[in-house]
Amino acid sequence: MPRFRLFHLTLRRRTALYFSIGLTAVILSTLLITRYFFLYSINELEDLELERANKQAFSVIQMMARQLEERSFDWAYWDDTYQLFTERNIEEYRELNLFQDTLDTLGLDMMAFVTVQGELIESLVRDDSAVISPDLVKQAVQNQNVQSHLHEMRRQLDGKQKSLAGLERIAGRIWLLSLTPVRNSEGSSAVAGWLIWGQDLSSRFPGGFADILSSENGLDVVMPGYAIPSEAHATGADKWLQKNALYLTAWTPVTDLANHKIAYLKTQQPRVYYQKGSDLFVYLIVVVSSVTGLIAVATFFLFNNRISTRFADFEQTVMQLFSKYQLEDLSSRRSDELERITQLVEVLAENTSLTEGKLNDTLQKLDALYQNRSIGMLLVVDGEIIDVNQAAAQLLGYNKQDLLNQELRCICAEDQQGCSEEKIKHAAENGKTRFEALMQAKGEREIECLVELTPIHHENQQALMISLSDLSEQKKQERMIKDLVGRDPLSGLYNRPAILAKLDKLIETEPTRFSFLYISIEKLKQISEVYGHLVFDDAVKLVASVFGRALKGFEVGRISEFEFIAIIPEGEQYDEALMGANRFMDILAKTREVSGIELDLNSKVAVIDPSLSDQPLGYLLQAAAYTIQTYHHDRVTEVIQITKATADKAQHALMISRDIVTAVRENAIIAYYQPIVDTESGKVGGFEALARWIHPELGFVSPEIFIHLAEQNQLIVELGESIVRQACRFLSTLNRQREEAGLLPLSVHVNLSAIHFYHARLPAYLRQVMAEFDIAPGLLVVEITESTLLGIESETLDRMTEIKSLGVQLALDDFGTGYSSFSTLCSFPLDIVKLDKSYIDQVENNDRARTLIRSIAGMAKELGLTTVAEGVETASQLRKLKTWNIDEIQGYYFYKPLPEQEAMEKFCGDARNQFAR
Numbered sequence: 001m002p003r004f005r006l007f008h009l010t011l012r013r014r015t016a017l018y019f020s021i022g023l024t025a026v027i028l029s030t031l032l033i034t035r036y037f038f039l040y041s042i043n044e045l046e047d048l049e050l051e052r053a054n055k056q057a058f059s060v061i062q063m064m065a066r067q068l069e070e071r072s073f074d075w076a077y078w079d080d081t082y083q084l085f086t087e088r089n090i091e092e093y094r095e096l097n098l099f100q101d102t103l104d105t106l107g108l109d110m111m112a113f114v115t116v117q118g119e120l121i122e123s124l125v126r127d128d129s130a131v132i133s134p135d136l137v138k139q140a141v142q143n144q145n146v147q148s149h150l151h152e153m154r155r156q157l158d159g160k161q162k163s164l165a166g167l168e169r170i171a172g173r174i175w176l177l178s179l180t181p182v183r184n185s186e187g188s189s190a191v192a193g194w195l196i197w198g199q200d201l202s203s204r205f206p207g208g209f210a211d212i213l214s215s216e217n218g219l220d221v222v223m224p225g226y227a228i229p230s231e232a233h234a235t236g237a238d239k240w241l242q243k244n245a246l247y248l249t250a251w252t253p254v255t256d257l258a259n260h261k262i263a264y265l266k267t268q269q270p271r272v273y274y275q276k277g278s279d280l281f282v283y284l285i286v287v288v289s290s291v292t293g294l295i296a297v298a299t300f301f302l303f304n305n306r307i308s309t310r311f312a313d314f315e316q317t318v319m320q321l322f323s324k325y326q327l328e329d330l331s332s333r334r335s336d337e338l339e340r341i342t343q344l345v346e347v348l349a350e351n352t353s354l355t356e357g358k359l360n361d362t363l364q365k366l367d368a369l370y371q372n373r374s375i376g377m378l379l380v381v382d383g384e385i386i387d388v389n390q391a392a393a394q395l396l397g398y399n400k401q402d403l404l405n406q407e408l409r410c411i412c413a414e415d416q417q418g419c420s421e422e423k424i425k426h427a428a429e430n431g432k433t434r435f436e437a438l439m440q441a442k443g444e445r446e447i448e449c450l451v452e453l454t455p456i457h458h459e460n461q462q463a464l465m466i467s468l469s470d471l472s473e474q475k476k477q478e479r480m481i482k483d484l485v486g487r488d489p490l491s492g493l494y495n496r497p498a499i500l501a502k503l504d505k506l507i508e509t510e511p512t513r514f515s516f517l518y519i520s521i522e523k524l525k526q527i528s529e530v531y532g533h534l535v536f537d538d539a540v541k542l543v544a545s546v547f548g549r550a551l552k553g554f555e556v557g558r559i560s561e562f563e564f565i566a567i568i569p570e571g572e573q574y575d576e577a578l579m580g581a582n583r584f585m586d587i588l589a590k591t592r593e594v595s596g597i598e599l600d601l602n603s604k605v606a607v608i609d610p611s612l613s614d615q616p617l618g619y620l621l622q623a624a625a626y627t628i629q630t631y632h633h634d635r636v637t638e639v640i641q642i643t644k645a646t647a648d649k650a651q652h653a654l655m656i657s658r659d660i661v662t663a664v665r666e667n668a669i670i671a672y673y674q675p676i677v678d679t680e681s682g683k684v685g686g687f688e689a690l691a692r693w694i695h696p697e698l699g700f701v702s703p704e705i706f707i708h709l710a711e712q713n714q715l716i717v718e719l720g721e722s723i724v725r726q727a728c729r730f731l732s733t734l735n736r737q738r739e740e741a742g743l744l745p746l747s748v749h750v751n752l753s754a755i756h757f758y759h760a761r762l763p764a765y766l767r768q769v770m771a772e773f774d775i776a777p778g779l780l781v782v783e784i785t786e787s788t789l790l791g792i793e794s795e796t797l798d799r800m801t802e803i804k805s806l807g808v809q810l811a812l813d814d815f816g817t818g819y820s821s822f823s824t825l826c827s828f829p830l831d832i833v834k835l836d837k838s839y840i841d842q843v844e845n846n847d848r849a850r851t852l853i854r855s856i857a858g859m860a861k862e863l864g865l866t867t868v869a870e871g872v873e874t875a876s877q878l879r880k881l882k883t884w885n886i887d888e889i890q891g892y893y894f895y896k897p898l899p900e901q902e903a904m905e906k907f908c909g910d911a912r913n914q915f916a917r
Helices: 011-076 079-087 090-097 100-106 136-141 144-154 207-211 272-324 327-332 337-372 390-396 421-429 472-485 496-509 523-531 533-550 571-589 617-630 644-665 703-712 716-740 762-772 786-790 793-804 822-827 847-863 875-883 900-907
Strands: 110-115 120-125 164-170 173-182 193-200 216-221 233-236 239-243 247-255 261-270 376-381 384-388 434-440 446-458 461-470 515-520 556-558 563-568 592-594 597-599 604-608 640-642 669-678 684-695 699-701 747-751 780-785 809-815 832-835 866-870 888-890
Touching: 011 164, 011 173, 011 193, 011 216, 011 247, 011 261, 011 272, 079 090, 079 110, 079 120, 079 173, 079 193, 090 120, 100 110, 100 120, 110 136, 120 136, 136 144, 136 164, 136 193, 144 164, 144 173, 164 261, 173 216, 376 390, 390 446, 390 461, 421 446, 421 461, 446 472, 496 556, 496 563, 496 617, 515 571, 515 617, 523 533, 523 597, 533 556, 533 563, 533 571, 533 592, 533 597, 563 571, 571 604, 604 617, 617 640, 617 644, 640 644, 644 684, 644 703, 644 716, 669 716, 669 900, 684 703, 684 716, 699 703, 703 716, 716 747, 716 762, 716 780, 716 900, 747 809, 762 780, 762 793, 780 786, 780 832, 786 809, 793 809, 822 847, 832 847, 847 866
Parallel strands: 604 640, 684 747, 747 780, 780 809, 809 832, 832 866, 866 888
Antiparallel strands: 110 120, 110 193, 164 173, 173 193, 216 261, 233 239, 239 247, 247 261, 376 384, 376 461, 434 446, 446 461, 515 563, 515 604, 556 563, 592 597, 669 684, 669 888, 684 699
């Protein structure tokens, strides 16, 4: 039997075989290549989908942190929470606010209240969770990152103390924490403490977000021994990806407040499309291989029997034609394939003519659509407008002929750098086919348009079809909506966030070139409290209308119940703004009728020096508020200037206000003792206890400053009690040693504010302290000012009688500086009258002052009152006062206020030190 050999096949069979094998190879290789690129694309898409799902889950965690921080401000800026720190009413606060339902309502697992120094004063932890550690709050408060933030904030000015939110690993679980400074509801007080909210992220994530997240997500806590599976490979900075036939898994690091890795966000999704695609191609390969085999066999026999036979006949015929030159015989052979091809070409030519007619019809339709479309269309070649439809011409305000053959930049606004031919072409090549731009219309009018680019060919040239859609009305609506969001619904002025955002932007972009007016109308607050909200609303609307008249053209915002800000954006408008502010004050200086009620809306206006406007906004607002608060004039007739010196004082006041609570409660404010000398004998008969505060950073702080702040922060009673206790302890020790030395006891004077004098627990406290330190009757003197006597006379008399029954003497301090008259000395059971230093300073050159002092001394003598002259500094003053029978002298002529230890050493037992000078 002869052996079959491929090379022994005839050319006809060999051609058929090659054609069949080639066809099979092309089909199968195309299928395999398609499978490769198909699965590769699916793999890439799955990677992108997994990355997007991981970022989505990470965004959910960031959103939870941001929402937790934002919601915590409602509690941190709540007056009840502020008073928890300032008044330490812990039991009351707990009973009213701290329940397990509170945690459910707020979506929390833990909350804690921490002082500025980091001391925990109260907390609430979910008690229905078995995974929450018992000492969770302690671990959270003592967390290194939490303590670091609290320590850093203590070093900052109050205006720069800010909240913080993020993740922390506590007791082997991931917690979402927020640290928020506690202030009063107006946000004007110093930071009183910190509010810490916590969510157990290990339990809550993904939680309710699982339905909206596209993949399965979880948190792997990084603990000792934890490691990413070895099959995973790194895809970035500490990011890992693991692939197998069934799942894709990604790990992304999660960091704490200090940016230290504490966990991995694990995202996993099944490889559904990859598995289906792979199975589909296995099925296709089997089916196509079978079908291809059948087609290849059929093609082989068909090609061999028909086509290759035809080629053989065609070849034979051609050879005959060339040998015989009988080409004319071909026209008579109607069954030849070439003839059929000729016939086909004739048919195609006829069809081409028909197609050309149809194409012309289509072009006419497209031209009609182009000319009548409502969207403007321009055809641009090499930066030149070669065609434009009527809609574009109308939009730009030109005739169509005016735009033809003009350069594209003639319709682009000057500040639109991206509108040139090169920029537009570059944008189109990079896939940016839609963008917004300002187009220059006729008459220098600018129109906001949506520009769409379509690269085309025009007469064998690259061209751009540009469509223009008018966005003017849409942009106008958007600006109106944005403006309404930033408006105060009552006054129509900008609200607090909007006006402060504008100031922040000016600080960033125009430092030292802008300014603003700070307007305070304190009577508005009283109107709200006295007349109610309806009258208050009408008053605010009246003020807003006055702003519209006096400061027209300036942006004005309402930042609190009674405070406003007007922005001066440019230095050239500074004088104009000041004139407007003066007009504003003049208008409101007159009594106004609001809702049938005559109201006094007197205002104060301060202006920031433009040279200060590069400072942080909190610094500027603090300086403005301080300037307004410390300007003590009933009527302000001109704008108050806020200078660098005033701003520095404001920062000092802020620092003092921040530290005064600690100073009072830790007895950092101590008593100094100024001796009071008997005029006749020259002996020291007692002391006046004077509060002194030596601040660790600012040094000596004037009592005029910290006593006022103590009253504002409701600490004046605590401060008064502290000085009373220090004075009684000093007097007890001093008199005990003097008794041992055979010397007479001395007395001590203590100043009490009007608030403290009428405080319910004052008599009981005086009784307790006098008993504790064994103070004899008559040795403790309470000094009160004339303003204390302006209350209801019967209540004042009852309180004075109650205090005197304890053996405490009463002294009227600074007599003659207030509203009292000589009848005051007769109406109240006083023991001592103290003449103010302002009168003593004038005894040398003011006859009226001398007459008044002699009259007071004579009246006091008749009433059996002791007279004390304060502020005596010269021998001449002493001689005159002695002549006028003033009983006792107090002042720098004899002694300055002495620290306790120095006073104790000087007067405890040495008889030589009992005489002044």
